């Protein structure tokens with residue numbers, strides 16, 4: 420369902436050319452659970468942003484369900500991002516002036532849901548934050564931020580879950596609960612892609628893609 | 637050298653009272669290496685901010701070298717923070733409009749150093765970022781952010797290093813390099829306090845303080 424063909428992403432800093440992705444090919448089938456591993460700075464987040472339709476490659480193609488997403492209109496891309504994909508960002512990206520509940524509600528409001536508040540509350544209870552609904556990000560611990568970001572990614576019940584280091588700020592028990600949650604979703608047919616630095620999380624996935632200097636090895 | 641006596645920290649949200657620290661007593665000797673562990677939301681970062689003189693307890697005392705820091709003037713507190721303590725924040729807290737080099741240079745400029753740029757460059761090379769000196773935070777990966785935050789905490793050569801989850805975004809190799817760096821500093825007499833969710837990091841420390849619901853157990 421997700422296919423990358425010769426993806427290239429280049430950043431320029433003055434005269435320096437940085438090949439964040441240097442020709443990446445891969446295929447992920449519907450319902451798979453895949454881990455992406457690799458050293459810091461190797462291109463994992465860059466790849467996730469392209470798969471998540473948040474960024475375009477400089478060359479190469481990304482295909483979702485066989486269709487080249489670079490042919491999509493801006494509206495169709497936004498709809499894919501909002502309804503088909505749930506993205507857990509490495510740095511969470513919560514809106515600082517909204518409470519946890521309002522942050523998680525937001526994707527449902529965009530999608531036009533009428534029961535957004537109830538579903539958002541449920542998602543936060545699932546990650547153990549039922550007692551923190553009305554806290555703003557500045558009033559939450561690091562691991563609580565991370566769990567709000569996870570709840571927000573899952574609340575729209577997306578087909579594809581992209582999680583960029585979802586357990587980095589969680590103690591082992593909270594981390595296991597999150598992995599169990601992903602397992603349940605995977606058992607229901609959701610496609611799960613997890614970038615992780617944790618061996619236990621990576622080994623938990625049937626398949627692993629290793630990235631090094633912008634290439635898959 | 638660091639002593640906490642019955643530290644209490646309370647947050648109010650409307651009528652809800654949150655006991656982030658609920659009477660914490662502990663002592664850390666000069667030159668020790670101590671890990672602080674505990675579930676997400678248990679009060680670890682709150683405790684670190686009080687130890688680092690970034691925050692005051694609501695009751696109880698923090699003593700550095702036997703002196704109650706609540707008796708210090710604002711100037712003396714700032715001087716302690718700048719020269720005696722190096723703090724690695726859980727969410728890095730880099731200044732977004734400065735490059736990596738400028739971010740790391742900043743504490744040295746405050747302290748009046750004339751060789752700030754050279755020392756900052758060296759600190760960044762030590763954490764493997766010699767090739768990223770002129771990138772701003774938005775142009776760095778998550779683990780690169782974390783390593784800039786570590787370099788900044790160490791560049792003033794502080795007596796006390798407080799690291800709040802310093803390896804959460806690092807692959808195992810980069811994480812080991814950071815722990816080796818802390819070991820070297822500890823061998824030279826620096827006091828090291830590390831909040832961590834990683835078992836391997838915690839077991840690496842001769843002593844561990846476990847926090848649960850704002851109390852040490």
Ligand SMILES: Nc1ncnc2c1ncn2[C@@H]1O[C@H](COP(=O)(O)OP(=O)(O)OP(=O)(O)O)[C@@H](O)[C@H]1O
Nearest residue numbers: 558560561562563647656676677678679680681682
């Ligand atoms: N400004 C605030 N207002 C209200 N509650 C707060 C505030 N800051 C922190 N808290 C609460 O205090 C508790 C302790 O927070 P703290 O950041 O110390 O946890 P932690 O142990 O560092 O967690 P983590 O491992 O997730 O980083 C949390 O439950 C958090 O929700």
Ligand SMILES: Nc1ncnc2c1ncn2[C@@H]1O[C@H](COP(=O)(O)OP(=O)(O)OP(=O)(O)O)[C@@H](O)[C@H]1O
Nearest residue numbers: 430439459460461462463464465775777778779780
């Ligand atoms: N806007 C940018 N401008 C210049 N270089 C960039 C930019 N964004 C990312 N980079 C560089 O691209 C490389 C890949 O970044 P990316 O965030 O994908 O790494 P990563 O594998 O996710 O790392 P980590 O494990 O540390 O999160 C890094 O070396 C980074 O410095």
Ligand SMILES: [Mg+2]
Nearest residue numbers: 464509777778
């Ligand atoms: Mg990353």
Ligand SMILES: [Mg+2]
Nearest residue numbers: 560561681726
């Ligand atoms: Mg914390």
